[in-house]
Amino acid sequence: MNDTIQDEAEESAEMSESDFESFLLEVLETSSGTFYTEAGEEIEVERVSTFSDQGMMTRNHGLVVRMGDSQVAFEFQLTIVQSR
Numbered sequence: 001m002n003d004t005i006q007d008e009a010e011e012s013a014e015m016s017e018s019d020f021e022s023f024l025l026e027v028l029e030t031s032s033g034t035f036y037t038e039a040g041e042e043i044e045v046e047r048v049s050t051f052s053d054q055g056m057m058t059r060n061h062g063l064v065v066r067m068g069d070s071q072v073a074f075e076f077q078l079t080i081v082q083s084r
Contacts, residue, residue: 015082017060017061020080021061021062024078025049028045028063029048043068044067044069045066047066048064050063050064060080062077064076064078065078
């Protein structure tokens with residue numbers, strides 16, 4: 001493969017932090033929504049949203065994932081940082 005074709009192929013295969021954020025959001029929203037802890041307890045995904053949608057004051061891309069039920073709730077913030 002010559003250098004020009006390889007460079008074009010690499011450019012078209014790039015994925016940005018925003019692209020990966022959208023990918024993860026879609027995966028979490030379209031999954032079954034039920035996860036299990038190591039102890040076998042069932043936990044539902046209540047809501048998944050982006051940092052931007054939550055109004056978080058950051059330049060980072062990421063997701064806020066809220067899991068649990070009315071009695072017990074867990075919230076995770078997943079920051080997406082591209083390393084390569």
